[in-house]
Amino acid sequence: MRVLFLFCALLLVSLLTLGHASAQVESAAFPVAQLDASARTSSMGGHNPALVTRGTGGLFVNPALLDASMHGTAEFTYLNHVSDISGGWLSYARTVEQLGTAAIGIRYMGFGDLDRLDASGNRLGSFNASDVGLTLSLSRSYSTRLQYGANLNWLHNSIDSEGAQALTLDVGALYHDAERRFSAGISLQHAGVVLSSIGSRRDDVPTDLRIGITKRLEHLPVLFSVTAYRLHDPDGGPDGTTTLGNIFYHIIPAAEFQFSEGFRVRLGYNHRRHDELKIKSRLDLAGVSTGVGVRVRRVSVDYGFTSWSSLGGLHRITIQTAIR
Secondary structure, rough: OHHHHHHHHHHHHHHHHHHHHOOOOOEEOOHHHOOOOHHHHHHHHOOOOOOOOOOOOHOOHHHHOOOHHHEEEEEEEEEEEOOOEEEEEEEEEEOOOOEEEEEEEEEEEEEEEEHHHEOOOOOOEEEEEEEEEEEEEEEEEEEOOOEEEEEEEEEEEEEEEEEEEEEEEEEEEEEEOOOOEEEEEEEEEEEEEEEEOOOOOOOOOOEEEEEEEEEEOOOOOOOEEEEOOOOOOOOOOOOOOOHHHHOOEEEEEEEEEEEEEEEEEEEOOOOOHHHOOOOOOOOOOOOOEEEEEEEEEOOOEEEEEOOOOOOEEEEEEEEEEEOO
């Protein structure tokens, strides 16, 4: 209960400061590092550093989510973005005695062929743009309920002949009480330095401080999830937004209906994404995410959909298995 109180107090203090901060414009580069790396996390709104999973893709959210049970496990996620944009995440973990659980992760995002135009708008051919990340991860157990871990990330963003690079560090901790079906996590993602930028602009690393909790109900097969994200940069909503409105810009509620070990249905809502992408005046589903998960023996397949209103939606498929 001490750990639960500590996480709740930290979350409350962070949220109460949001209404007193001025708005800032997001200027981070390296977009692949900001996208959800699995269908399960995306279908539950994304970002939660306390969402315990069997798959190794959790290392991209919180390195402390890795544990010894993932030894020899691999996970692959494919993203079908809007337009011609697509992406992929691949991760693999091994447990090393007296060291901990180590993992490697690769992420890639391609933006398709882009038209090259002159000053008058005449087409002069095409060029490509892409985003790549390499992650080395290590997680250790402090006790039976407490894990901690760190990632070292190399990020590379290219547009035609221009490129940007960055080195970043992720650190995180996870408290997981299996008996009470409760988890609490905290992670600081992508704190680091930009080694080179594209053109004359100054790129920024996509730093994100997150706190999350999950709780499985005792008498109902439902796992509830609450995430607070971007706590390092409490920009809140548009000018004139109330303190409560600013808080909602940093909160993601979600639920997973665990009908059995082999079948689960998920639902999440991101208010910031809804407000930024909504087009319709009524019944606009921007920011709503949903998905399903199926497990057969040692193979898990998850699907996640994230609505981008009339622009379409993002589709993710994740396959996870043990390949010892």
